[in-house]
Amino acid sequence: MFSIRTDLALEAKEIYKKQNNKEMPGIEASEYKEGEVKVTSVKVMDDVGEKMMGKPKGEYITIDMPKFVHYDSDTKDEVSKVLAKELGSLIQLEDNMTAMVVGLGNEYVTPDSLGPKVISKLMITRHLKQLVPDKIDEGIRPVCALSPGVLGTTGIETSEIIRSVVEKIKPNLIICIDALASRNLQRVNNTIQIGNTGISPGSGVGNKRMELSEKTLGIPVIAIGVPTVVEAATVANDSIDLVLDALINQSEEGSKFYNMLKDLDKNEKEKLIREVLNPYLNNLMVTPKEVDMIIESVTKIISNGINIALQPALELEDINKYIN
Structure with missing residues (x-):
């Protein structure tokens, strides 16, 4: 197989089928459409599938956004609601359980800033539930958030920061947001992947850090990612x-x-x-020129989706009033 970096399970499945003219063993896939939004579920069922896919056993949900999504507010809301629906199916929390959202990436590098930007638009309630419980509706779930930065600017491994916070506040679930790498130009900034197996920050650009998963942190970890770059090769x-x-x-x-x-x-x-x-580009990663606008658009889509999924007692309009 031509070794092209991709973080997307669906792409790995498609590459295998194209090169071998058959479906990848140990994998189950299904898809459906909700309006203009296509949703594909890829499940890694056993050790064979895990080895072939190069990803842990679990479910990987891919949401293909309409091409015009970044220019239409109603379509953004539609995608957010589909994201919330799929994310909600993976969240196993009671109303009083705490969810922690982690925004991975470097806020000073636009294609890598998705995680920190999403954190800035979340409905954060854990402190309110503790400080003014009488003024907060019982249906509001405690949510906290963290943007740990990157090793190059903090000198601390991301996993070390997250593990320390987890040990202190003891959340019941972690949702990680990160920028991914794709092997298909058409999927860059137009696809959202949700996985229930955790994440290895930086793996898509050959800078793999220690994984964040239930195995390493002791609690379920859901990963949400959007491919924002593609390798020059x-x-x-x-x-x-x-x-x-x-x-x-x-x-x-x-x-x-x-x-x-x-x-x-x-x-x-x-x-x-x-x-x-290599003599000219040396492992260059490429991103579209309008990445600034697109990152802002995708930030809104993902933050709204997470807010809806974590606060099912509220409508999107109520959440937006609270955030704004």
């Missing part, structure tokens, strides 16, 4: 394939050139691409 690989497809349709010489490269061993093709790119 992926862009190059896809571009080459597009050029070859064009050549084969234009001339006999193009067809011969296509067949010559097509017959290359996949490892040789990968080596060729990386040898050409």
Whole structure:
């Protein structure tokens, strides 16, 4: 397999099927549409699926947002409600149990700032439930939040900070938000993945830190991520394939050139691409030029979705009044 970095379980499944002409073993998948929003569930069922997928056993839910979502408020709310529905199916909490939301990433690097930005728009209630319980409705769940920063600016491993806070406040659930990496340009900033197996911060860009999961923290960890970058090698690989497809349709010489490269061993093709790119790009990650606007849009979608899922007693309109 051409080793293209991806954090998306659905993409890993699609790549396997494309290269092997069969479904990945140990995997169950289903999908449905709610309005313009497509939802796909990929479940890693056993050790075979875990090995093939390269991801822990559990469920990975992918929400494909409509292309115009970032320019339409009603569509944003629709996606938020679908996100809340899927997230709510994974949340096993009573009303008095505490949820902690963790925003991973670097707030000073736009494509990596999703986590901290979502934290700033959440309905935080844990302190109110403790300080003014008589003024807070019984149906409001205690929610706290943390944005631990990154190792390069704090000098402290993210997992160390989170573990310390968990030991102190003892939440019943953690929801992590992080920026991901994709292998498909069409999914960048247009896909949300929810997983109930935790997360390994930085794994999509080759900077893997210690995982955050029930195994390491002792409580359930749900991960929410959006692919905001794609590796330059992926862009190059896809571009080459597009050029070859064009050549084969234009001339006999193009067809011969296509067949010559097509017959290359996949490892040789990968080596060729990386040898050409590395002196100039050196593991470059690419993001769309309008990433600033898109991050703000996705921040609103995810924060609203989390707020609805954690506060089922409230409507989105009431939550927005509270936040604003």
